[in-house]
Amino acid sequence: MRDPERHFTTEFIGTFALVFVGGGAIISAHDAGGAGLLAIAVAHGLILALMVTATMRISGHLNPAVTIGFLAVRRIEPMMAGVYIVAQLLGAIAAAYALKALVPADLFTAAHGTIQEISASVSWGQAFFLEAIATFFLVFVIFGTAVDPRAPQVGGFAIGLTVAADILAIGPLTGASMNPARSFGPAVATQNFVGQFVYWVAPIIGGILAAMVYEFLLIRHPPEPPEHGELKP
Numbered sequence: 001m002r003d004p005e006r007h008f009t010t011e012f013i014g015t016f017a018l019v020f021v022g023g024g025a026i027i028s029a030h031d032a033g034g035a036g037l038l039a040i041a042v043a044h045g046l047i048l049a050l051m052v053t054a055t056m057r058i059s060g061h062l063n064p065a066v067t068i069g070f071l072a073v074r075r076i077e078p079m080m081a082g083v084y085i086v087a088q089l090l091g092a093i094a095a096a097y098a099l100k101a102l103v104p105a106d107l108f109t110a111a112h113g114t115i116q117e118i119s120a121s122v123s124w125g126q127a128f129f130l131e132a133i134a135t136f137f138l139v140f141v142i143f144g145t146a147v148d149p150r151a152p153q154v155g156g157f158a159i160g161l162t163v164a165a166d167i168l169a170i171g172p173l174t175g176a177s178m179n180p181a182r183s184f185g186p187a188v189a190t191q192n193f194v195g196q197f198v199y200w201v202a203p204i205i206g207g208i209l210a211a212m213v214y215e216f217l218l219i220r221h222p223p224e225p226p227e228h229g230e231l232k233p
Contacts, residue, residue, distance in 0.1 A: 015091035023114035049160025065203035069211030092185025113190035116175025135206030143214035
């Protein structure tokens with residue numbers, strides 16, 4: 001494991017930005033109906049595209065489900081994965097508390113503290129599979145655009161678009177988390193942990209499945225850059 005502080009810093013900042021901008025968009029778009037959903041999707045997609053592009057030279061995961069997917073196919077060593085996940089969770093919590101402190105309390109409360117929520121119109125089982133499928137798409141695109149050595153050089157653009165598309169598709173039903181840290185930060189800030197099982201387990205399963213499909217069926221095994229914490233053969 002090399003330079004863990006660099007990886008911690010980029011994962012912390014990138015995840016902080018995702019939760020801060022995404023949560024801010026939820027607050028700003030509250031009660032805006034379909035236009036609000038579009039604004040939320042675009043905000044999440046843009047900030048993720050920008051932050052993945054800015055951090056991908058060093059890390060660029062910004063999501064425990066992505067990191068665990070990389071771990072499952074041995075593209076990151078366990079200790080470095082732990083550094084990534086701790087940084088992601090702390091970044092998300094810090095961003096949620098920053099919004100809570102800086103946004104007018106009535107707006108923060110009206111937006112339910114920017115937490116993701118499962119709609120009453122779907123069961124928890126349905127929400128679980130919706131989140132797992134959405135995260136599968138996200139991690140599949142990450143492997144297809146950032147991991148595959150023959151991938152198009154588009155930075156985080158395609159990754160951000162995938163998140164935006166997923167939010168448009170399932171946002172009203174589950175909140176379209178696809179990211180345990182994105183859900184956990186606001187949950188800590190509001191002390192509302194309803195649905196956390198779905199928001200943790202479903203994205204992790206979807207991420208692992210996507211990583212395995214792409215790694216073992218669609219790609220050879222080029223080495224990960226050593227600073228990403230590659231396992232030695």
